[in-house]
Each structure stands twice: as C-alpha cells, then as structure tokens.
Amino acid sequence: MxxxxxxxxxxxxxxxxxxxxxxxxxxxxxxxxxxxxxxxxxxxxxxxxxxxxxxxxxxxxxxxxxxxxxxxxxxxxxxxxxxxxxxxxxxxxxxxxxxxxxxxxxxxxxxxxxxxxxxxxxxxxxxxxxxxxxxxxxxxxxxxxxxxxxxxxxxxxxxxxxxxxxxxxxxxxxxxxxxxxxxxxxxxxxxxxxxxxxxxxxxxxxxxxxxxxxxxxxxxxxxxxxxxxxxxxxxQIVLDRDGHTVSATESGLFELDSSVAVGDRVEAGEPLGVMYSPSTFETLETVRVDGEGIIYSLARESVVVAGERVAAVGVPL
Ligand SMILES: [Zn+2]
CATH class of the missing domain: 3.40.630.10 (Zn peptidases)
Incomplete structure (x- = not known):
C-alpha cells in the first residue's frame, strides 16, 4: 500500500x-x-x-x-x-x-x-x-x-x-x-x-x-x-433471501392489515391482508405467510394479479 x-x-x-x-x-x-x-x-x-x-x-x-x-x-x-x-x-x-x-x-x-x-x-x-x-x-x-x-x-x-x-x-x-x-x-x-x-x-x-x-x-x-x-x-441481521414468497392466488384489490410492516417477524399461517373484488365487494382470499421469518418487502401497489408477489419473507440465518 x-x-x-x-x-x-x-x-x-x-x-x-x-x-x-x-x-x-x-x-x-x-x-x-x-x-x-x-x-x-x-x-x-x-x-x-x-x-x-x-x-x-x-x-x-x-x-x-x-x-x-x-x-x-x-x-x-x-x-x-x-x-x-x-x-x-x-x-x-x-x-x-x-x-x-x-x-x-x-x-x-x-x-x-x-x-x-x-x-x-x-x-x-x-x-x-x-x-x-x-x-x-x-x-x-x-x-x-x-x-x-x-x-x-x-x-x-x-x-x-x-x-x-x-x-x-x-x-x-x-x-x-x-x-x-x-x-x-x-x-x-x-x-x-x-x-x-x-x-x-x-x-x-x-x-x-x-x-x-x-x-x-x-x-x-x-x-x-x-x-x-x-x-x-x-x-447485521442476516436473512436467507430465498425464504418465503407470499403470492396472491386471486386477482383483486389487496388491502394489507394495518398492523403489518416490513421488519415484522411473522409465523407460518399469519394473515397479511385480504384480497377482495373492488366491483362486487366479495372477499376472495385471506393472504397468509407460508413460513416464519422477517418480512423484508411488501407489494407497493394494491391492484394485484393472481400469482403476483405481495410480500417476501427472509429466514434468519
Ligand atoms: Zn434498482
């Protein structure tokens, strides 16, 4: 040097x-x-x-x-x-x-x-x-x-x-x-x-x-x-990025629960929010986390198409 x-x-x-x-x-x-x-x-x-x-x-x-x-x-x-x-x-x-x-x-x-x-x-x-x-x-x-x-x-x-x-x-x-x-x-x-x-x-x-x-x-x-x-x-908190991807199974308007935010520790099965039809007001699905970890990103738009990612959960290493 x-x-x-x-x-x-x-x-x-x-x-x-x-x-x-x-x-x-x-x-x-x-x-x-x-x-x-x-x-x-x-x-x-x-x-x-x-x-x-x-x-x-x-x-x-x-x-x-x-x-x-x-x-x-x-x-x-x-x-x-x-x-x-x-x-x-x-x-x-x-x-x-x-x-x-x-x-x-x-x-x-x-x-x-x-x-x-x-x-x-x-x-x-x-x-x-x-x-x-x-x-x-x-x-x-x-x-x-x-x-x-x-x-x-x-x-x-x-x-x-x-x-x-x-x-x-x-x-x-x-x-x-x-x-x-x-x-x-x-x-x-x-x-x-x-x-x-x-x-x-x-x-x-x-x-x-x-x-x-x-x-x-x-x-x-x-x-x-x-x-x-x-x-x-x-x-640093180290997360496996290939943890859990939470995808919607229905298309509609996705409303995140007001208590959910990035950085939250979540358990398998925990609800993140509700997908409903903006036209008929029918509830189409409750979107749930499929495994435990820390939410590191959330969908930024509320109009969601089936299969689209609404959240990503990293698993602490
Ligand atoms: Zn970039």
Missing part, C-alpha cells in the same frame, strides 16, 4: 448510439492514488433510484482532496435513458427486449441497445477488485445489502458496508430471478460484488445518503484505499 495525493479525472464514456445519431454516454470519475486495489462504485441502473448518485456526490467531495492507496472509479448514472425519463426501467422505445438494465449483464457487443450499453461498461467492472452497485428500494422494503452465499470476499464487502440487514441468496438456484444482474455477472467473473438497497426511491432522503456514504467509506477503509480505520459495523 502506498498513499499518494489523488489525481482526479472526469471523462465522458460513450456507450451506444441512438437512431438520431446522438450518443449516450456516462460520466466516469477516476480518483487515482498510489498502488492499491481498484474499487468500482456505480448507481442508477434504475432511473428513479436517486440516493445512489446523491451518495456518490458526497463521496466526491471527500475523495477529491485526499491521499489514496489505489483507484476509485465512480459512475453515478449508469442508465441516463431511464434517469431522464424518471422511469424505473428503460423506456421500451430504446429496448423492447430488455427494459431492465440489471438483467443484461455482462452485455453483448452485438446485442440490443441495453446489452450494448452494458458491454461498453463491463470492462470497468471486470477489471475491478471490488464492486458496489447502489440501488434504492421503497418505503416498503427494508434497507439492506445483498450478496451470494459461499463467496467470502463479497460477504466481507457486504458485512463491511454495514446496513442493519444483510440478505444472502444462491447464485445458481435463483438463476431465473438473478440472471443478468450485475452482481451475478461479477460473481461469474470472480469479481466480489454487492447490491445495496438504500431506502426510498424518487427522492433524495438524507438518512439514506448517510447510510450510503458511511457504507462506501467503510468499504474503502476496509480495503485500505483510504487511510482510516474501518468502523466496526453493528451486528
């Missing part, structure tokens, strides 16, 4: 070309110090997840004037197409096949627009020693960090980041859901990566930004990129 004053460079990286001839590029910040690891931080794969770029903006003011051992590469808005449309996914006009950027990694040079976009960014990720992908959930999701089971370096990154909850899942068994996520592609390339879900979308929320900044700063300290001790994060 060798600490040296930061040499800072900001560049525009062209990713893809639109039909009009305009190119889509992202801003890449590089903070280069002395010898050491390369840490890649990105945010805003989904256009409404704003506490990621807000976190990285705060980090910028901390990194610009200090010494580092290693390099920090930051892309605050990896999906400008979704961001500018204030949309979670990318508008279908750009890529009808792959509306979700976080399902196409590592991308393809000759693929759809989003696959090309991912492929253009991939070298920054595959050459890193550690990757932090910042997202945000909603008020109906517990703030947490995620990593795959059986990957010590990613586990340590997630532990160091230090949110109250850490969700663990399987790279292989969950392949359908996680296929093409940045985290899965990085795992296949042997790059330790974590997904962070800060609280709240569509708004910059100070508490989320503080959690994000504390997390990335702690990751950099633990990797000795910044010369300060990593703060021992509080004990």
């Amino acid at each position: 060798e600490y040296a004053p930061v040499s800072y460079r900001r560049t525009a990286r062209p990713l893809v070309r639109l039909p009009s001839g305009q190119s889509v590029s992202v801003t890449v910040h590089r903070y280069v110090g002395g010898d050491g690891p390369t840490i890649y931080l990105q945010a805003t794969q989904h256009g409404i997840e704003l506490n990621g770029p807000a976190t990285l903006c705060r980090l910028h003011t901390e990194l610009i004037d200090r010494s580092l051992a290693g390099t920090v590469v930051v892309v605050p808005v990896v999906n400008p197409l979704a961001f500018d449309h204030r949309s979670y996914i990318t508008p279908a006009a750009y890529d009808a096949h792959n509306p979700n950027l976080n399902r196409v990694w590592p991308g393809r040079d000759d693929g759809s627009l989003q696959e090309r976009l991912a492929a253009s960014l991939w070298p920054l990720i595959s050459s890193a020693d550690a990757v932090v992908d910042l997202h945000t959930g909603t008020a109906d999701m517990l703030e947490h960090v995620r990593h795959f089971r059986g990957q010590p370096a990613a586990t340590e990154l997630a532990r160091t980041f230090g949110t109250d909850y850490r969700l663990v899942d399987e790279l292989e068994s969950n392949a359908d859901f996680d296929q093409g996520t940045l985290r899965a592609a990085a795992a296949h390339a042997d790059v330790p990566a974590i997904t962070v879900e800060l609280e709240n979308s569509r708004q910059v929320v100070h508490s989320a930004v503080e959690t994000g900044l504390r997390g990335v700063r702690n990751v950099l300290a633990a990797q000795s990129v910044i010369d300060e001790p990593a703060i021992q994060p509080p004990e």
Whole structure:
C-alpha cells in the first residue's frame, strides 16, 4: 500500500448510439492514488433510484482532496435513458427486449441497445477488485445489502458496508430471478460484488445518503484505499433471501392489515391482508405467510394479479 495525493479525472464514456445519431454516454470519475486495489462504485441502473448518485456526490467531495492507496472509479448514472425519463426501467422505445438494465449483464457487443450499453461498461467492472452497485428500494422494503452465499470476499464487502440487514441468496438456484444482474455477472467473473438497497426511491432522503456514504467509506477503509480505520459495523441481521414468497392466488384489490410492516417477524399461517373484488365487494382470499421469518418487502401497489408477489419473507440465518 502506498498513499499518494489523488489525481482526479472526469471523462465522458460513450456507450451506444441512438437512431438520431446522438450518443449516450456516462460520466466516469477516476480518483487515482498510489498502488492499491481498484474499487468500482456505480448507481442508477434504475432511473428513479436517486440516493445512489446523491451518495456518490458526497463521496466526491471527500475523495477529491485526499491521499489514496489505489483507484476509485465512480459512475453515478449508469442508465441516463431511464434517469431522464424518471422511469424505473428503460423506456421500451430504446429496448423492447430488455427494459431492465440489471438483467443484461455482462452485455453483448452485438446485442440490443441495453446489452450494448452494458458491454461498453463491463470492462470497468471486470477489471475491478471490488464492486458496489447502489440501488434504492421503497418505503416498503427494508434497507439492506445483498450478496451470494459461499463467496467470502463479497460477504466481507457486504458485512463491511454495514446496513442493519444483510440478505444472502444462491447464485445458481435463483438463476431465473438473478440472471443478468450485475452482481451475478461479477460473481461469474470472480469479481466480489454487492447490491445495496438504500431506502426510498424518487427522492433524495438524507438518512439514506448517510447510510450510503458511511457504507462506501467503510468499504474503502476496509480495503485500505483510504487511510482510516474501518468502523466496526453493528451486528447485521442476516436473512436467507430465498425464504418465503407470499403470492396472491386471486386477482383483486389487496388491502394489507394495518398492523403489518416490513421488519415484522411473522409465523407460518399469519394473515397479511385480504384480497377482495373492488366491483362486487366479495372477499376472495385471506393472504397468509407460508413460513416464519422477517418480512423484508411488501407489494407497493394494491391492484394485484393472481400469482403476483405481495410480500417476501427472509429466514434468519
Ligand atoms: Zn434498482
């Protein structure tokens, strides 16, 4: 490790070309110090997840004037197409096949627009020693960090980041859901990566930004990129993310019980709410939890189609 004053460079990286001839590029910040690891931080794969770029903006003011051992590469808005449309996914006009950027990694040079976009960014990720992908959930999701089971370096990154909850899942068994996520592609390339879900979308929320900044700063300290001790994060509650998914068996209007909230410990059979017909007012079903655990997310919309997930319950490990 060798600490040296930061040499800072900001560049525009062209990713893809639109039909009009305009190119889509992202801003890449590089903070280069002395010898050491390369840490890649990105945010805003989904256009409404704003506490990621807000976190990285705060980090910028901390990194610009200090010494580092290693390099920090930051892309605050990896999906400008979704961001500018204030949309979670990318508008279908750009890529009808792959509306979700976080399902196409590592991308393809000759693929759809989003696959090309991912492929253009991939070298920054595959050459890193550690990757932090910042997202945000909603008020109906517990703030947490995620990593795959059986990957010590990613586990340590997630532990160091230090949110109250850490969700663990399987790279292989969950392949359908996680296929093409940045985290899965990085795992296949042997790059330790974590997904962070800060609280709240569509708004910059100070508490989320503080959690994000504390997390990335702690990751950099633990990797000795910044010369300060990593703060021992509080004990995390570790949940098996592949716990229980509570799905509706009927379509209708779902009304959650007023006493139910994320973070609740629940038992098998416990009722979560009632599905009824908004037209005839008939009760169609009482939706119940099928196993014990902690609710880490709840449906954010009350119109529910049969088979749709209304809650996710993680099993404490
Ligand atoms: Zn996201």
